Amino acid sequence: MEIITKEEYTELGSYQANNCISIYIPTHSSGLAVNERYDQIVFKNNLQKAKTTLIAKGVELREIEAILAPAFELLNDEEFWNKQSQGLAVFMAKGFFKYFQVSLEVKEELLVNSTFLLTQLMPLLERRHRFYMLVFSKNSCKFYEADQFEMKKLEVEGLPYGINDVIHFEEKDKRQTHRRAGAGAGERAVVGASFHGHGSGLADEEEYLLQYLREVDQTLWTEVLHNQHVPLVLAAVDYEIAAYKQISNYKHISEVCLQGNYDHEDRHSLYLKVREKLTPYFKEYSKTALKNFYDNSANGLSSTMPTEVVPAAHYAQVSDLFVEKNSHIWGSFDHTENKIVINENKKDDDECLINKAILKTIVNGGEVHILEREKMPTDSPIAAFLRFAM
Helix, strand or coil: CCCCCHHHHHHHHHCEEEEEEEEEEECCCCCHHHHCCHHHHHHHHHHHHHHHHHHHCCCCHHHHHHHHHHHHHHHCCHHHHCCCCCEEEEEEECCEEEEEEECCCCCCEEEEEEECCCHHHHHHHCCCCCEEEEEECCCCEEEEEECCCCEEECCCCCCCCCHHHEEEEEECCEEEEEECCCCCCCCCCCCCCCCCCCCCCHHHHHHHHHHHHHHHHHHHHHHCHHHCCCCEEEEECHHHHHHHHHHCCCCCEEEEEEECCCCCCCHHHHHHHHHHHCHHHHCHHHHHHHHHHHHCCCCCCEECCHHHHHHHHHCCCEEEEEEECCCCCEEEEECCCCEEEEECCCCCCCEEHHHHHHHHHHHCCCEEEEECHHHCCCCCCEEEEECCCC
16 A cells, blocks of 8 residues: 655645645455446546536636546556555646555546645544554464454565474573574475474473464564564464463564454455454554543643644644544635635635645645544534644
């Protein structure tokens, strides 16, 4: 997934021209929608709507064709459309063209305005809550890094593939753990080799498991975790999870876990399961910000009025901005006269004031929280916790 940096967001948000076109469409990575070119059809329809809008505004056809040319070129790129994620955001103006493929559900939307509409990209700038996940069994061991948007597998040098990738023997009366000869990092050891120096009782099996898990833990500690402080989620059967917690050096193992055997579970399916369980962790920062908002509702540091919040964002007063997902407030704000106009319905040349407030909050070092309607602290689609009273 593309990561939107603060610099990219600021560049897009600060760009102004007579005809800035913003297009958002949901996309598909597989299935009938790809085979039937559904995403291309939806994108083409939006380009036609943008052309119609520009013609209605009196823009010359030659200029319209120049603005839309890179988008029509993208429309005909079959390889591009076969490699989609969940959403596509495209921004274009005269001499300007940029797009983002995002692992984020977006709502189909088109706007022709004097600035780009960036509200749907905002979640990609929210605080990224990293975590690790260790998926293991006696026959498999995989390690992932993830956040609330994506998960990727990490290839950790020396990490055992499974219990048969580790042998046990005694040397100078001290038991040690060593990788099987000939099975280096990235190589699967020969399955079925014997353990040395022990009989075949239940106690030995438990000890073999602990030796294996100690090497897993020591490898992860040495290569990755020794300087980390983010949650580690374990995915294994219950007694293996208990055993790993018993021997681990890492102090940030999450109480959230996936119990069961996941040897053959694909990465995406695993990610969806763990992401659902970690939702409270992802929302923790917003919960803290909302608590500050409610705790300061009586002392002038909390505002729910768009006519106050939008100027406050411009003048760097906003610490935390709360915005209802997929919402708009149409109008204008003249900072030179500190004059704000809000219209119930969008008029020609109106801009989205929520879009403007988000940009100014980010530029001025504040945090933005995109919330579902029922999570908003007010009936208003925008609210703010302020750095100082107005």
